[in-house]
Structures are given as C-alpha cells and as structure tokens.
Amino acid sequence: MLKAVILIGGPQKGTRFRPLSLDTPKPLFPIAGLPLIQHHIAACAKLEECKEILIIGSYTTNTMAQFVSDMQKEYHVIIRYLQEFAPLGTGGCLYHFRDQIRAGNPSAFFLLNGDVCADFPLKELWAFHAEKSEGLVTIMGTEATRQQSVHYGCMVRDPASKAVNHYVEKPNSYVSTLINCGVYVCSLQVFHTMAEAFEKKQNGFYSGNGQSGHPGYMSWEQDVLAPLAGTNKLYAMQVTNWWSQVKTAGSAIYANRHYLELNRGRLDGRTAPCQILPDVFLHPTAVVDSTAVIGPNVSIGAGVTIKAGVRIKESIVLNNATINEHALVMYSVVGQEAVVGEWSRVEGIPSDPDPNKPFAKMDNTPLFNTDGRLNPSITILGAGVVVPAETILLNSIVLPHKHLSRSFKHEIIL
Ligand SMILES: Nc1nc2c(ncn2[C@@H]2O[C@H](COP(=O)(O)OP(=O)(O)O[C@H]3O[C@H](CO)[C@@H](O)[C@H](O)[C@@H]3O)[C@@H](O)[C@H]2O)c(=O)[nH]1
Numbered sequence: 001m002l003k004a005v006i007l008i009g010g011p012q013k014g015t016r017f018r019p020l021s022l023d024t025p026k027p028l029f030p031i032a033g034l035p036l037i038q039h040h041i042a043a044c045a046k047l048e049e050c051k052e053i054l055i056i057g058s059y060t061t062n063t064m065a066q067f068v069s070d071m072q073k074e075y076h077v078i079i080r081y082l083q084e085f086a087p088l089g090t091g092g093c094l095y096h097f098r099d100q101i102r103a104g105n106p107s108a109f110f111l112l113n114g115d116v117c118a119d120f121p122l123k124e125l126w127a128f129h130a131e132k133s134e135g136l137v138t139i140m141g142t143e144a145t146r147q148q149s150v151h152y153g154c155m156v157r158d159p160a161s162k163a164v165n166h167y168v169e170k171p172n173s174y175v176s177t178l179i180n181c182g183v184y185v186c187s188l189q190v191f192h193t194m195a196e197a198f199e200k201k202q203n204g205f206y207s208g209n210g211q212s213g214h215p216g217y218m219s220w221e222q223d224v225l226a227p228l229a230g231t232n233k234l235y236a237m238q239v240t241n242w243w244s245q246v247k248t249a250g251s252a253i254y255a256n257r258h259y260l261e262l263n264r265g266r267l268d269g270r271t272a273p274c275q276i277l278p279d280v281f282l283h284p285t286a287v288v289d290s291t292a293v294i295g296p297n298v299s300i301g302a303g304v305t306i307k308a309g310v311r312i313k314e315s316i317v318l319n320n321a322t323i324n325e326h327a328l329v330m331y332s333v334v335g336q337e338a339v340v341g342e343w344s345r346v347e348g349i350p351s352d353p354d355p356n357k358p359f360a361k362m363d364n365t366p367l368f369n370t371d372g373r374l375n376p377s378i379t380i381l382g383a384g385v386v387v388p389a390e391t392i393l394l395n396s397i398v399l400p401h402k403h404l405s406r407s408f409k410h411e412i413i414l
Pocket residue numbers: 007008009010013056057058084087088089090093113114115116151152153154169170179180181182221245
C-alpha cells in the first residue's frame with residue numbers, strides 16, 4: 001500500500017500569486033478547469049496501490065472542507081486535510097504528522113509540493129525507488145539552465161548508481177543543472193533521519209544558534225535531504241516530462257496550456273457551441289454564443305457568459321464572468337463575476353520560458369522591476385471587476401471589485 005502527501009503551505013505563502021490568491025487559495029485556483037492540486041490528486045489516484053492522500057497546510061479546515069469532500073467522491077480514495085497550527089516548514093509539518101503518515105504501515109509515500117505542475121510520472125518514480133534497497137528518498141529531478149538552476153535544489157548524482165552525492169538548496173553559485181522538482185518517493189525509515197535532525201535542532205534551539213521561528217520548524221530540503229546526500233540513501237530519477245512551478249500569476253497561463261494538452265478530449269462527446277481552437281476547457285454550464293471564437297489554450301469556468309463575436313485566446317475565465325459582444329481577451333485571467341464591456345480589449349504579455357534556451361524554466365519575476373515599474377506579464381482582472389465598453393486594458397492588474405472608467409496600460413489599479 002502507498003500513500004501520498006501534498007504540501008500546500010498557507011495563506012501567508014503564495015504572495016507572488018496575488019491578486020489571484022485574494023479570492024481563492026492558490027492550491028485551489030483552477031487550471032485547465034481543475035483546482036491546482038486536483039491534478040496532483042488525479043495523478044496519485046491513478047495508482048491503484050495509493051490508498052490515502054494527506055494534504056498538509058495552514059489554511060483553515062473550513063477553507064479546504066468542500067474541496068476534500070468533492071475529491072473523496074470523485075476519486076474514491078481516502079483524502080484528509082491536516083491543518084498545521086503554525087507553519088512548521090516543509091520538514092517540520094511532515095514530522096509533526098508522522099503518525100498519520102505512518103498509520104497502516106504503507107510501503108512508501110509520495111511527497112508532492114502543491115505548487116508544482118507536471119505530467120507526474122509516479123508509477124515510474126515508485127518503480128525506480130523500489131529498486132534501490134538502501135534508498136530512503138528518491139527525488140524527481142530535471143535539467144535546468146545553468147543560470148536558473150540556482151533558484152532550485154541542485155543535485156550532483158553518481159552516473160551509474162544514480163545516488164545523490166551532493167545536495168544544495170538554492171545555492172549561491174552554480175552547483176549542477178540537475179534540479180529538484182519537489183516530487184519524491186520516501187520510505188518510512190526517513191522518519192528516523194528526521195527524528196535525528198529534529199533532535200539536533202532542539203538541542204541548539206535555546207542556545208542562541210541563530211535559529212528563529214517555531215521550535216518545530218524544519219526544512220525538508222536543508223535538514224533532511226542535504227544530510228542524506230552522500231550516504232547512498234538519497235537517489236534522483238531524472239525525467240524529461242513537462243514540469244513547472246506555479247509561483248506567479250503569469251505561470252497560471254503557462255500551466256493552463258500544458259494541463260489542457262495533457263487532459264485533451266474533455267470536450268469529447270459534446271457539440272462545440274462555437275468555433276473552438278484546441279485546446280479548450282469549457283464548463284458545461286457556460287453559455288457561449290455561436291459566433292464567438294475560443295482558443296487555443298483557454299479555460300472557461302462555470303456559469304460564464306460569452307456573447308456574440310467575442311474572441312478569447314491563452315486565457316482563464318473564472319466562474320460567472322461575462323464577456324460582452326465583440327470583446328477580445330488574450331493572455332489574461334478574468335476573475336469571478338467580472339464583466340468585460342463590448343468592443344473592449346483585455347490583453348497581457350505571455351511570460352513563458354525562453355524558447356531559445358534548451359531546458360529553460362519560467363522566470364518567476366517579481367511584480368515590479370528595480371525602477372518600480374510593473375514587469376510585463378499577463379493581465380489580471382480581480383473578482384467583480386467591471387471593464388466598460390470600448391476600452392483597452394494592456395498588461396495591467398486590477399484588484400477585485402473595481403469599476404474602471406477608462407483604458408489603462410502597464411498599471412496596477414488598486
Ligand atoms: N504544509 C506546509 N507546506 C509548506 C510549508 N512551507 C512550504 N510549504 C509548501 O511546500 C512547497 C515548496 O515550498 P517553498 O518553500 O515554496 O519552496 P520552493 O521555493 O518552491 O522550493 C522547493 O521546490 C522546488 C521545486 O519547485 C525545489 O527545487 C526546491 O528544492 C524546494 O524543494 C509549496 O507547495 C509550499 O506551499 C509549511 O511550513 N507547511
């Protein structure tokens with residue numbers, strides 16, 4: 001029997017995902033029509049051996065209750081949400097809930113960062129891990145550019161055995177282009193290593209060794225993975241499958257495109273209500289005029305109304321939004337219940353990985369550059385925003401419930 005653990009952090013994390021995370025917690029933000037971590041759950045539920053999925057975070061249980069109950073019904077797997085009383089770090093939260101993870105004595109558990117998206121090769125990862133008799137943890141690794149690698153956990157591997165000999169979390173200078181994807185298989189014995197790491201930290205906690213925060217805080221990467229490197233207990237399986245982090249709002253559009261491609265065929269069996277350029281996810285309750293043209297790479301949520309002559313590409317339109325006649329929406333996220341007026345243009349700038357650099361990943365650029373200007377990215381309309389008729393909104397971010405009265409370019413509208 002196998003289990004899976006998904007780490008989702010809490011409301012204090014995901015700040016670069018604002019304003020999208022103002023209304024919906026980032027782990028539940030819909031990408032290709034499904035909440036971000038539903039893609040993780042779907043991947044785990046595909047494995048017959050996986051009998052339980054534990055989601056760990058510091059969002060309130062109320063925030064997560066409906067989602068968890070929906071997921072249980074859909075996937076027929078035990079799914080539980082475990083709330084941390086304080087952010088304990090990626091290692092501290094696992095250690096805190098160790099009894100729940102170990103209950104039922106699973107052969108191993110998958111550990112997935114909730115803020116990554118991928119074509120998760122969990123079956124292959126499990127087969128790889130099961131072969132390494134001494135291995136406590138197998139990391140899914142992928143190639144990055146030399147320049148971007150330092151923003152991730154970097155690993156040096158023995159080419160023959162695939163054992164990780166050296167692990168550095170976000171190094172100051174170049175270590176390796178093989179990076180940690182935040183997807184792992186762990187044997188239960190890893191809790192012994194964690195107990196030792198925890199003890200070590202407790203001994204130093206009140207002796208002024210510089211550690212701050214909660215005494216239960218522990219970093220999975222720094223306190224567990226780094227010391228395991230070079231002991232033949234840590235392995236890395238390198239993959240070439242699509243993988244990306246979801247840190248900034250711009251990365252939602254990029255993830256949307258790839259998840260749409262992976263889940264192709266969800267419109268099958270339904271007659272397209274208008275001209276659709278694949279890939280598109282259209283919620284069955286959306287009302288779409290037959291003269292609209294939608295796609296490629298568009299997700300349309302529940303209760304959305306799309307009127308005559310509308311054109312939408314490379315965008316996510318959230319529940320109950322209305323796009324009025326002849327409006328154009330591209331490289332944008334339109335928030336819940338937002339309204340785009342007729343003949344208006346809502347347009348952003350894609351923030352994709354550099355197509356000319358092999359293995360390039362998304363650059364998680366901050367909202368503002370060093371001159372205080374907005375970095376070019378997608379356009380975002382917060383929930384309930386109203387864009388009047390015949391206006392242009394270019395590369396801008398509009399906070400929830402604003403009623404605009406004119407056109408804007410490269411601005412944040414507070
Ligand atoms: N429950 C819980 N979850 C947490 C906590 N801290 C972080 N997380 C969750 O753990 C995941 C990763 O946490 P980050 O702290 O944001 O790390 P990162 O910068 O994304 O780096 C990690 O992921 C990279 C791959 O995406 C790795 O390359 C890197 O080595 C590291 O594992 C996210 O899903 C985040 O929500 C915590 O205290 N509690």
